[in-house]
Amino acid sequence: MCNFIGENNFFGRRCVWVNGPVIVGAGPSGLAVAACLREQGIPFVVIERSDCIASLWQKHTYDRVKLHLPKKFCQLPRLTFPQEYPEYPSKKQFITYLENYAETFDIKPHFNECVLSAKYDEACHFWRVVTVSKTDLTRSETEYMCQMLVVATGENAEGVVPEIDGLEEFSGEVIHVRDYKSGKSYNGKKVLVVGCGNSGMEVSLDLSNHNAKPSMVVRSSVHVLPREIMGKSTFDLAMMLMKWIPLWLVDKLLLILTWFILGNTQNYGIKRPSLGPLQLKNHHGKTPVLDIGAFQKIRSGDITVVPGIKRFNRNSVDLVNGETIDIDSVVLATGYRSNVPYWLQETEFFAKNGFPNGWKGKHGLYASGFTRKGLAGASADAIKISQDIGKGWKEVSNKNKNKQKVPTLRRCISTF
Incomplete structure (x- = not known):
């Protein structure tokens, strides 16, 4: 899989030449790329900053998520x-599936290695990926050198914590939704959920089911659709209709059917965007909410919808409509972002927001799982990336045989 150069570079790092690509991230996107490469017999190294695969799912999702x-x-x-899995697998079932996936394709990531930087070396014509590994007693750095780099850290690497006036003055607990597990500890508490996407809706529902009193901030317009229409998945129905009729008409039909099932969401403080749900997703990457029961709680008053926040006080929050409500805790369901700009030294393929312009860049750079199309998009990326790598693999491997490459690497290390 890789060759260890028998010396450290100028900075005292261990230097490793990887015959195939380095894949950064052991979530679903990285695992999918690795599995497709494994089938072609192409070696690779997977680097993961956490101590497990799919760390977002294992450590930063709430218990009830499906x-x-x-x-x-x-x-x-x-x-x-597995056939016995339900139509919508639980968190535990999905994690088990991913663990079986890694075992099936013999994917063994290098855990607890955080990427400090990744840069293409123009002089030596390969990527330098520097990682750091920390324990309670030691700190070590490794420099991986490879001709292909797959960025698979995903769209949701870091939680977004917005700057809200007075938030630092609030005396109660404030957490991001990535750290929320269950509503059990919020029994009887007044909880402000900031955000009305799928996470905000589901956390509000979970809080209500645990006898908390959630208020959900709906600052902008959002599409709320039932998860199923007439017993069929709304997403599945949309995919089927798109084979026969244009996207705008599919949106119209979905909204008409939703109106019959949910009624007019605007009557409950949730304004719909002017663009249809599928058009909005395609043009702006904004995912509609697939309702699994939260809207019924909104209609019954168990979940209160409130407008935007003006500022926080010690035990309350002022809203933009002039109201002030008392609260005990805050859950920030304010979204996620890519962390790629922090470590990838490349400015053409990846934009400043950490999202790439496609799945393939220059000099053997690839991106998997950034299409805003969920797991289906990650799978499609993995297939395209592995096929593209496979096309030139024989040519690359013949040119870079170990006996020829090691002296070249030593020269590059010494001139770095």
Whole structure:
């Protein structure tokens, strides 16, 4: 898989030449790429900053979470979900599936290695990926050198914590939704949920089910659709209709059917965007909410919808409509962002917001899982990336045989 150069570079780092690509991230996107490469017999190294695969799912999702789409849209390449799994697998079931996936394709990531930087070396014509590994007693750095780099850290690497006036003055607990597990500890508390996407809706529902009193901030317009229409997945129905009629008409039909099921959401403080749900997703990457019961709680008054925040006080929050409500805790369901700009030294393929312009860049750079199309998009990326790498693999491997490459690497290390 890789060759260890028998010396450290100028900075005292261990230097490793990787015959195949380095994949950064051991979530679903990285695992999918690795599995597709494994099938072609192409070596690789997977680097993961956490101590497990799919750390976002294992450590930063709430207990009640399930896949929002039917399992057939969420499985990774070359391995289907077990038949006994329900249509919408639970968090635990999905993690088990991913662990079996890694075992099936013999994917063994290098855990607890955080990427400090990745830069293409123009002089030596390969990527330098510097990682740091920390324990209680030691700190070590490794420099991986490779001709292909796959960025698979995903869209949701870091939680977004907005700057809100007075938030630092608030005396109660404030957490991001990535650290929320269950509403059990919020029994009887007044909780402000900031954000009305799928996470905000589901956390509000979970809080209400645990006898908390959630208020959900709805600052902008959002599409709320039922997860199922007439017993069929709304997403599945949309995909079927798109084969026969244009996207704008599919949106119209979905909104008409939603009106019959949910009624007019604007009557409950949730304004719909002017663009239809599928058009909005395609043009701006904004995912509609697939409702699993929260809207019924809104209609019954168990979840209160409130407008935007003006400022926080010690035990309350002032809203933009002039109201002030008392609160005990805050859950920030304010979204996620890519962390790529912090470590990837490249400015053409990846934009400042950490999202790439496609799946393939220059000098063997690839991106997997940034299409804003969920697990289905990650699977599609993995197939394209692995096929593209496979096309030139024989030519690259013949040119870079170990006996020829090691002296070249030593020269590059010495001139770095």
